[in-house]
Amino acid sequence: MGPHGVDFGPPTPHINQKRIGTAMKIFLDTADVAEIREYAASGLVDGVTTNPSLAAKTGRDYVESLKEICDIVPGAVSAEVLATDYDGMLKQAAIFTKIAKNIAVKVPLTWDGLKACAALSAQGHMVNVTLCFSPVQAMMAAKAGATFISPFIGRVDDIGEDGLGLIRDIRAIYDNYGFKTQILAASVRHVMHVREAALLGADVATIPTDVFKKLLGHPLTDKGLAAFIADAKKAGVVIKG
Numbered sequence: 663m664g665p666h667g668v669d670f671g672p673p674t675p676h677i678n679q680k681r682i683g684t685a686m687k688i689f690l691d692t693a694d695v696a697e698i699r700e701y702a703a704s705g706l707v708d709g710v711t712t713n714p715s716l717a718a719k720t721g722r723d724y725v726e727s728l729k730e731i732c733d734i735v736p737g738a739v740s741a742e743v744l745a746t747d748y749d750g751m752l753k754q755a756a757i758f759t760k761i762a763k764n765i766a767v768k769v770p771l772t773w774d775g776l777k778a779c780a781a782l783s784a785q786g787h788m789v790n791v792t793l794c795f796s797p798v799q800a801m802m803a804a805k806a807g808a809t810f811i812s813p814f815i816g817r818v819d820d821i822g823e824d825g826l827g828l829i830r831d832i833r834a835i836y837d838n839y840g841f842k843t844q845i846l847a848a849s850v851r852h853v854m855h856v857r858e859a860a861l862l863g864a865d866v867a868t869i870p871t872d873v874f875k876k877l878l879g880h881p882l883t884d885k886g887l888a889a890f891i892a893d894a895k896k897a898g899v900v901i902k903g
């Protein structure tokens with residue numbers, strides 16, 4: 663049992679990542695290294711997104727945490743700049759990109775952010791453009807060469823608008839023009855967000871750990887399994903090698 667009360671058994675080698683990569687990728691939305699280690703043992707975590715608020719919750723040095731996270735997961739680890747001007751963003755991005763090859767520099771969806779996005783992606787770095795709340799913002803981020811666009815679906819729902827509609831519109835625009843930018847559904851609050859994001863063709867969902875552990879839960883699975891085991895026990899069914 664891990665420190666967060668979840669038992670995925672021993673760490674799973676990432677042998678299935680190629681196959682998993684063809685489905686919607688699952689990232690964890692946390693900067694807590696212990697939590698990431700525990701959940702990544704499931705073998706079903708492709709990457710991680712962090713942001714300044716999540717980093718602040720850990721009380722740890724951000725860059726040190728990122729170094730550890732990059733070693734745990736095989737895919738992109740988003741590291742968000744704190745600077746809001748172009749030069750400052752590039753300086754902080756240079757610190758992040760030295761950490762590991764799987765760092766994705768996260769920049770805000772502002773003019774300076776998109777300028778930094780274009781410069782960083784021209785240098786061959788992955789870039790996650792965050793705080794996206796409109797389809798046109800997402801189109802502009804794709805034009806700037808973003809690797810990932812992060813529409814915040816929960817926060818759109820919070821103000822009485824349609825967070826999943828944002829994913830739908832971005833998917834349509836990207837498909838209209840063949841943009842390769844991956845749609846990363848962010849601000850995911852519950853399992854239905856994950857289901858709908860997958861149905862709408864989001865490329866990635868970044869999921870808080872409390873939602874991640876609910877992804878497999880179904881009362882009929884538990885009930886059915888208990889019945890299988892009980893029936894086998896009653897009839898003395900055994901599996902002989």
Ligand code: G3P
Pocket residue numbers: 691711713716814816817848849850868
């Ligand atoms: O992925 C972005 C996320 O960290 C924001 O989530 O729940 O604060 O809107 P939330």
